[in-house]
Amino acid sequence: MSKELKFDFNYEILPENYTQFDLSFKLIVIGDSGVGKSCLTNKATKNIFEENYNATIGFEFFTFNIKFGEKIIKLQIWDTCGQELYRSLITNFYRNSSLAIIVYTVTDRASFDNIDLWYKELRTHSNPNVKVFLIGNKIDLENERKISTEEGQRYAEQYKLNKFVETSAKTGFNAKNIFIEAAKILYEDYILYHKDNDDSDNNSETSGKKTDGNDKSVDINTGKSDNNGEKRKCC
Ligand code: GTP
Numbered sequence: 001m002s003k004e005l006k007f008d009f010n011y012e013i014l015p016e017n018y019t020q021f022d023l024s025f026k027l028i029v030i031g032d033s034g035v036g037k038s039c040l041t042n043k044a045t046k047n048i049f050e051e052n053y054n055a056t057i058g059f060e061f062f063t064f065n066i067k068f069g070e071k072i073i074k075l076q077i078w079d080t081c082g083q084e085l086y087r088s089l090i091t092n093f094y095r096n097s098s099l100a101i102i103v104y105t106v107t108d109r110a111s112f113d114n115i116d117l118w119y120k121e122l123r124t125h126s127n128p129n130v131k132v133f134l135i136g137n138k139i140d141l142e143n144e145r146k147i148s149t150e151e152g153q154r155y156a157e158q159y160k161l162n163k164f165v166e167t168s169a170k171t172g173f174n175a176k177n178i179f180i181e182a183a184k185i186l187y188e189d190y191i192l193y194h195k196d197n198d199d200s201d202n203n204s205e206t207s208g209k210k211t212d213g214n215d216k217s218v219d220i221n222t223g224k225s226d227n228n229g230e231k232r233k234c235c
Contacts, residue, residue, distance in 0.1 A: 002139050002149055002166040005177035009184070013176070014065035014072065016045050021065065021074035025186045027179075028093050030118050031103035032111040033082030036137040039169035040103065041079045044176045049169055056081035058089055064179045073183045087121075094125035099133065099162075099182050104152075106136045106166065107144040112151070119159065131185055133163040133178060140168040 029037045038056050042048045045062045062077040078097070080090045094100070102118050104111040115134065122130065136152045139145070149166055156164035163181060167174040 002173070005165060005174055005181055007177075007180060007184070009068070011180060011184075012067040013180075014067055016063055016065065018065040018072070018074075021072045023071065023187065023190060024074040024076060025098040025183075025190075026093075026096050027075050027077045027099045027101060027182060028090075028097040029077060029079045029101045029103060030090065030122065031082055031135075032105075032108075032114050032118075035082065035103045035105040035108070035111050036167075036169045037082065037103050038079050040135070040137060040167060040175055040178075041077055043169045043172050044179050045077070047172075049172075055083060058086055059093065064183070066180060066183045068184070068187055071187065073187055075179060075183055075186075077179075091121070091125045094122055094130075095127065097126060097130060098186055099131040100126065101133045101135055101178065101182070103135045103137050104147070105138040106147045106152070107138050107141050109146045112136075112147045112155075115155065131162045131182075131189075132159075133165065133182065134161050135178060136164075136166040137169060139166045139173065140170045 029041060031037055033055060034053060038054075038060060039049055041060075041062045042050065045064050056079060058081060060079045062079060064075040064077060066073050066075075078093050080086075080093065100122050102115055102122070104115055106112075119132070122132070134152060134156045136147060136149070152166065153164050155161075162185060163178075165174050165178050165181070167178065169175055
């Protein structure tokens, strides 16, 4: 049974063309051709769903802006094409990405089997601390389902991925939520990392504003920390 992601913190989604930001992170969306990578990013960022299949050539760029408390986070999303022909182009994007979203469709066994290849390629070329989400798309086509929710969940647990979510770009189920979750995880990690490593680079770009304090966990609503969190490394 597909679960909808729920959030227990306050946030505000800002327009795609919003120019101001405090922190910016790069995300890459990968997976086989036709699994719905472009549709998912289009649905999440522009609320558009395209029935006709137009294969991405190379890559497309999207932004997702979200505010947590006083902080504005900009996600720079590189939606890549799944065709073999363009694979060498994609490898250039792995290195700078803080988070990778690997997409398969629950209606196609081959797209699920190929996650292994995408995951290995990502691990070969990316920052070792890159966060990874696994997404099973097209759950509106329940009658054509070949991959159960449990199977997707097991894969994510086996490889200790940061999140497993099922989505439908068509209905919009969880489409925005995966980017809200991505922004939250990257923001929390950024704050914890910068409390431990004053001036280190963690693949994020900032507007020059600095976080403060010495503690180890963060309240996403305020950006403030308390004493109870664990020490973690950021990507
Ligand atoms: P490449 O650009 O070739 O890598 O493909 P892609 O992964 O970006 O796939 P794309 O988003 O272009 O979608 C491929 C086809 O699947 C299109 O015809 C979409 O309409 C359809 N599609 C995408 N997501 C969904 C979904 O959630 N449900 C249904 N029913 N169809 C979807």
